[in-house]
Amino acid sequence: MTAHSPDTIASVLAHADAHLDQSRERLFDLLRIPSVSTQPEHQADCVHAAAWVRDQLIGLGFDASLRPTAGHPIVVAHHSGPAGYQGPHVLFYGHYDVQPVDPIALWNSPPFEPQLIDGPRGKRFVARGAVDDKGQAMMFIEALRAWHTAGGGIPARLTLLIEGEEEVGSKHLEPFLIANAAELRADVALISDTNMWNVETPAVTTMLRGMAYIELTLKAANRDLHSGLYGGSALNPINALTKILGQLQDDSGRIQLPGFYDTVKPISNAQRAQWDSLGFDESAFLGDIGLTAPAGERGYSALERLWARPTADINGIWGGYIGEGSKTVIASHASAKVSFRLVPGQDPDAVMAQFQQFVHDRLPPGATVEFASFSRSPGIEVNTDTPWIRAALAALTEEYGQQAILMGCGGSIPVVSSLRRVLGIDSLLMGFGLDDDQIHSPNEKFEQACFHHGIRSHARLLAKLGG
Amino acid sequence: MTAHSPDTIASVLAHADAHLDQSRERLFDLLRIPSVSTQPEHQADCVHAAAWVRDQLIGLGFDASLRPTAGHPIVVAHHSGPAGYQGPHVLFYGHYDVQPVDPIALWNSPPFEPQLIDGPRGKRFVARGAVDDKGQAMMFIEALRAWHTAGGGIPARLTLLIEGEEEVGSKHLEPFLIANAAELRADVALISDTNMWNVETPAVTTMLRGMAYIELTLKAANRDLHSGLYGGSALNPINALTKILGQLQDDSGRIQLPGFYDTVKPISNAQRAQWDSLGFDESAFLGDIGLTAPAGERGYSALERLWARPTADINGIWGGYIGEGSKTVIASHASAKVSFRLVPGQDPDAVMAQFQQFVHDRLPPGATVEFASFSRSPGIEVNTDTPWIRAALAALTEEYGQQAILMGCGGSIPVVSSLRRVLGIDSLLMGFGLDDDQIHSPNEKFEQACFHHGIRSHARLLAKLGG
Numbered sequence: 001m002t003a004h005s006p007d008t009i010a011s012v013l014a015h016a017d018a019h020l021d022q023s024r025e026r027l028f029d030l031l032r033i034p035s036v037s038t039q040p041e042h043q044a045d046c047v048h049a050a051a052w053v054r055d056q057l058i059g060l061g062f063d064a065s066l067r068p069t070a071g072h073p074i075v076v077a078h079h080s081g082p083a084g085y086q087g088p089h090v091l092f093y094g095h096y097d098v099q100p101v102d103p104i105a106l107w108n109s110p111p112f113e114p115q116l117i118d119g120p121r122g123k124r125f126v127a128r129g130a131v132d133d134k135g136q137a138m139m140f141i142e143a144l145r146a147w148h149t150a151g152g153g154i155p156a157r158l159t160l161l162i163e164g165e166e167e168v169g170s171k172h173l174e175p176f177l178i179a180n181a182a183e184l185r186a187d188v189a190l191i192s193d194t195n196m197w198n199v200e201t202p203a204v205t206t207m208l209r210g211m212a213y214i215e216l217t218l219k220a221a222n223r224d225l226h227s228g229l230y231g232g233s234a235l236n237p238i239n240a241l242t243k244i245l246g247q248l249q250d251d252s253g254r255i256q257l258p259g260f261y262d263t264v265k266p267i268s269n270a271q272r273a274q275w276d277s278l279g280f281d282e283s284a285f286l287g288d289i290g291l292t293a294p295a296g297e298r299g300y301s302a303l304e305r306l307w308a309r310p311t312a313d314i315n316g317i318w319g320g321y322i323g324e325g326s327k328t329v330i331a332s333h334a335s336a337k338v339s340f341r342l343v344p345g346q347d348p349d350a351v352m353a354q355f356q357q358f359v360h361d362r363l364p365p366g367a368t369v370e371f372a373s374f375s376r377s378p379g380i381e382v383n384t385d386t387p388w389i390r391a392a393l394a395a396l397t398e399e400y401g402q403q404a405i406l407m408g409c410g411g412s413i414p415v416v417s418s419l420r421r422v423l424g425i426d427s428l429l430m431g432f433g434l435d436d437d438q439i440h441s442p443n444e445k446f447e448q449a450c451f452h453h454g455i456r457s458h459a460r461l462l463a464k465l466g467g
Numbered sequence: 468m469t470a471h472s473p474d475t476i477a478s479v480l481a482h483a484d485a486h487l488d489q490s491r492e493r494l495f496d497l498l499r500i501p502s503v504s505t506q507p508e509h510q511a512d513c514v515h516a517a518a519w520v521r522d523q524l525i526g527l528g529f530d531a532s533l534r535p536t537a538g539h540p541i542v543v544a545h546h547s548g549p550a551g552y553q554g555p556h557v558l559f560y561g562h563y564d565v566q567p568v569d570p571i572a573l574w575n576s577p578p579f580e581p582q583l584i585d586g587p588r589g590k591r592f593v594a595r596g597a598v599d600d601k602g603q604a605m606m607f608i609e610a611l612r613a614w615h616t617a618g619g620g621i622p623a624r625l626t627l628l629i630e631g632e633e634e635v636g637s638k639h640l641e642p643f644l645i646a647n648a649a650e651l652r653a654d655v656a657l658i659s660d661t662n663m664w665n666v667e668t669p670a671v672t673t674m675l676r677g678m679a680y681i682e683l684t685l686k687a688a689n690r691d692l693h694s695g696l697y698g699g700s701a702l703n704p705i706n707a708l709t710k711i712l713g714q715l716q717d718d719s720g721r722i723q724l725p726g727f728y729d730t731v732k733p734i735s736n737a738q739r740a741q742w743d744s745l746g747f748d749e750s751a752f753l754g755d756i757g758l759t760a761p762a763g764e765r766g767y768s769a770l771e772r773l774w775a776r777p778t779a780d781i782n783g784i785w786g787g788y789i790g791e792g793s794k795t796v797i798a799s800h801a802s803a804k805v806s807f808r809l810v811p812g813q814d815p816d817a818v819m820a821q822f823q824q825f826v827h828d829r830l831p832p833g834a835t836v837e838f839a840s841f842s843r844s845p846g847i848e849v850n851t852d853t854p855w856i857r858a859a860l861a862a863l864t865e866e867y868g869q870q871a872i873l874m875g876c877g878g879s880i881p882v883v884s885s886l887r888r889v890l891g892i893d894s895l896l897m898g899f900g901l902d903d904d905q906i907h908s909p910n911e912k913f914e915q916a917c918f919h920h921g922i923r924s925h926a927r928l929l930a931k932l933g934g
Contacts, residue, residue, distance in 0.1 A: 038791060100790060103691070167794075213795070220758065221756040223757075223905065223908050223909065224570070224908040225756060225908060226906050227780045228676060228876070229902065230756070231763075231778035231808050232762075232772035232777075232808070233752070233761050233763050233769055234753065234756065234761075235758060235760070235762040236762065236780050236781060238783070238803075239712070239780065242709040242712040245713065246709040246710040246714065247713065248709075282700065290688055290689030291688050291833045292832065292833050293702075294700050295703065295831065297699065305700055306699050306700050309699055311698035313694045313698050313703050313706065314706050314786075314787065315787050315788055315794060315795060315797070315798075316786065316787035316789045317705050317709070317784055317786050317787060317801065318784065318785050318786075318789040319781075319785075320784060321567070322784070322802075322804075323567060324505060324506065325505030325841065326505065326782070326806070326841035327567055327782060327783070327907065328806055329783075329907050331782075331783075336705075337793060337794075339694060339795055366753075366758045366759050374793035409696075410695045410697070411795075435696065440693040440794065440796050441690050442690065442691065
C-alpha cells in the first residue's frame with residue numbers, strides 16, 4: 001500500500017468543501033434526537049440516536065450494528081479498508097449521548113432544535129450536543145463520506161465505537177471492551193472530543209483529568225419539622241450539610257480530604273515550561289464568563305490548575321423548601337452532588353473512600369448519611385512519542401497553516417484509560433472544540449469553521465494513518 | 468350584666484357535644500379549600516376561604532365582611548353582644564391561610580381532602596391546616612355557634628379578625644390595624660394558634676419567639692460551566708455558599724453573627740425554675756421524630772433552647788444540577804432561605820443587617836450576593852398578671868379537671884406584637900395543638916378530642932370574659 005496521491009486527497013477535500021451544507025444538515029438531524037443519557041425518559045431517544053448513527057455507517061459500506069449493554073446500546077462498525085490493506089487498524093471512539101439541558105430557561109432556542117446563526121467568527125450551530133460530542137463525531141463520519149464518495153473508498157482499516165453513556169461515566173463501556181477485546185483491539189484509538197488551543201491554533205491533547213463523582217444524602221428527623229416548635233433542639237440537616245461541605249477546601253483552595261494529595265504526580269519542569277510558553281491569558285478566559293478573579297488552589301499557574309491539579313466541586317445541592325416565598329421548615333434530609341477532577345497518580349476509588357471518611361468524621365450525632373457513586377476514572381497522560389501523534393500534528397499543521405501544539409485538558413474522557421487498560425492501546429485526542437462552546441451549559445454551540453476544518457483535518461489524517 | 472347561669476353554660480356545652488359531627492364537617496369544608504398564601508396560584512383559593520369564614524359568621528348574626536389588603540383579604544366581623552352588655556370587648560384573631568404542602572409525596576392522603584382516621588388517642592383529622600390554624604379558629608366559631616343556638620345568643624361584645632397571610636409573615640396586617648385602629652381596638656385579644664403542654668394538660672402560652680427570614684442568592688459566572696474545563700479556575704458558588712453558611716454556628720451551636728446575642732434578654736431564675744418543674748422529656752420529644760441527640764446551643768436546658776434562645780436554621784437550599792444522575796456542571800448561582808427565631812430583646816431588622824454583614828464579610832472575590840427579606844417580628848413576653856389569663860386558666864382547669872399551666876412557645880405569631888404596638892392590647896394565647904400534630908409538615912393532623920375540648924373551653928371562656 002502506498003501513500004494516497006495528492007490528487008486524491010485534493011478531491012476528497014474538495015468534496016468536503018462542496019458538501020458542507022449537506023454535512024451540517026445530517027448533523028442537525030442527529031442533534032434533533034434528545035439522547036440525554038442520564039434521564040430515564042430519554043431512553044428511547046438514546047436508542048434512536050444510536051440507530052441513526054448505525055444507519056449512516058451502513059450507508060458508507062460499514063458492517064455496523066447496535067450492541068446491547070445493561071445501559072444504552074453501543075454502535076460498533078467495521079470496515080476492512082482498501083483491498084490488500086497492510087496499514088494500521090484504527091479505532092475511532094465517540095459518543096452519541098448528551099448532557100441534560102437544564103436550566104432550560106436560559107436557552108435562547110429549544111436545545112433540540114438546532115439553529116444556524118451568525119456569530120463573531122461566522123456561522124455557528126446552537127444545540128445540545130452541537131460540539132459534545134455529536135458535532136465532533138460527525139466530522140469524522142463526514143470525512144469518511146468524502147473518502148467514500150470522492151477518494152475511491154474508505155482509506156484504512158477502521159472500527160468505530162460510538163457509545164451512549166459518556167456523559168454518565170461510561171459505566172457499561174469497559175465490560176463491553178473486555179467482552180469484545182479481540183474484535184476491538186486496534187493499533188491506535190482516535191478520539192475527537194477535545195478542544196483546540198484557540199480558533200486559529202489546532203492542538204492534540206495529551207493530558208486529561210479523571211473524575212470521582214458522588215452523591216450524598218444527609219438524613220436527620222423522620223419528617224419535616226416546624227422550625228419554631230423544633231428549632232434549637234432538632235438537628236437541621238441543611239445546616240449540617242453546609243458545615244461539612246463548607247470545609248472541603250481551606251482558604252488557600254487546598255482540598256481537605258485526608259490523603260487527597262499524597263499520590264498526585266508533580267508537574268515536571270519541562271511540562272511547566274511548555275505550558276508557560278503558551279501565554280495563557282487567565283483574565284480573558286475568566287472575563288468571557290463574567291468573572292474577575294480566579295478561584296482554586298494557590299501556588300499554581302492557571303493552566304497548571306486547569307490541567308494538572310485536582311478539584312472538588314459541588315455540582316448540585318438541594319434540601320428543604322425551595323419554592324417561592326418562605327416556609328418555616330426544618331427539612332428531614334438534604335443532598336448534594338460532589339465531583340472531584342483527578343490527575344495522574346490519584347486513584348478514583350481511594351478518593352471516593354476519602355470523601356466518605358471526611359463526611360463521616362464530621363457527621364453530627366443523630367444524623368445518618370447515604371452515598372451513591374457515579375462515574376470514576378483516573379487522570380491520563382498520553383505518550384507523546386508515537387507515529388499517531390506525529391501524523392495528527394502534521395495533518396493539523398497542513399490544514400491550518402500553523403504549527404499544531406500539544407496541550408492538556410481539564411475534562412475527563414474515561415474511555416482513554418479503559419482503552420489502555422483493556423486493549424493496551426494509546427489514544428490520539430484530536431479535537432476541534434473551543435473554550436467558549438458552552439458545553440454542558442445552555443446555548444451549547446459549535447463554530448461552522450471548526451466543523452469544516454475538522455472534517456478536512458480528519459480526511460487528511462486518514463490518508464496519513466492509512467498511508 | 469350578671470354572670471351566665473350554670474344551666475345556660477351546661478346547655479351550651481351539651482349542644483357542642485351533641486353537634487360535634489356537624490362541627491367537624493364544617494371544618495372539613497374549610498379544609499377542602501387550598502388556601503396556601505405563599506403560592507400565587509392559590510390566590511383565588513385564599514379569597515374563597517375568606518368568604519367561607521365570612522359567611523359562617525354572618526350566619527351567627529355577625530356583621531361580617533371581607534376587607535381588601537395589598538395581599539389576601541382579611542375577614543372582619545363584629546357582634547355587640549347581649550343587649551345592654553357592659554363587659555369587655557374581645558378581639559379574636561385567627562388565620563385562614565395554610566403552609567404549602569410539599570413534599571407532597573410524603574402525604575398519606577391528599578392534603579386538601581380531609582380524612583377522619585383512628586389514631587392512638589381516638590379519632591383525628593388529617594389535612595393541611597387541620598390544626599394550624601383552620602382547626603383552632605373553627606373551635607372558636609363553633610363555640611360561638613353553641614352560644615348562638617343554645618345559650619341565648621353571643622355572650623360578649625366580639626370582633627373577629629381572621630387574616631390570610633400569617634404563614635407569610637402577616638405583611639399587610641399591621642398597616643390594616645393602623646388604618647382601622649378605632650374599629651378594632653378591644654380590651655383583650657384572644658388567639659388560638661398555640662399548643663397544650665400535652666394531651667391531658669391544658670396551657671396558656673405567655674412567651675413566643677420572633678423571626679427574621681431572609682433569602683440569599685450568591686452569583687458567580689454569567690452562565691453554567693463545564694466542571695472539567697473550568698474547575699480549578701472558576702469560582703463555584705455552591706462551594707462558596709456552603710463555606711459561608713457552614714459558619715453560621717460554631718461547634719457549640721452558638722450563632723456567629725456579630726452582635727447577635729448582645730441584646731438577648733437573659734432567662735430569669737424564676738422562669739428557669741418554673742420550666743424545670745415541668746419535667747420536659749427531651750429524649751421522648753426527639754424520639755418521636757426519630758432523633759437520638761439534641762442539637763442547638765450548649766449550656767441551656769431543652770425548654771430554654773426551644774422557648775427562650777434564638778436559632779439560625781437554613782430552611783431551604785438549592786443550586787446546580789439536582790436531577791437524577793450526574794452532571795459535571797459548575798453552576799452560575801446558588802440560593803438559600805435562612806430564618807432566625809428571635810427572643811425578647813432582639814430587633815429583627817438588626818438581625819437581618821447582621822446576617823447580610825456576615826455574608827459580605829465572607830464573600831469570595833468575583834462573587835456577588837442578593838438578598839430578599841420575608842417576615843420579621845420580635846420575640847414576645849405576655850404580661851401574666853391579667854384578668855384574661857386568670858379567666859383562661861380557670862376555664863381550662865374546669866374543662867380538663869387538671870390545673871392549666873403557663874408555658875412558652877418556640878414559634879412566632881407576629882400579630883401579638885402588632886396588637887400590642889398598634890392597638891395597645893395584650894393577647895391571651897389559649898391553644899389546643901399538640902407537639903406531634905406535624906404542622907407545616909406532611910400529614911398535619913388535629914386530635915378530635917382536642918377539637919372537642921377546645922370548643923368547650925372557648926365556650927366556657929366566653930362566659931367568663933363576658934360575665
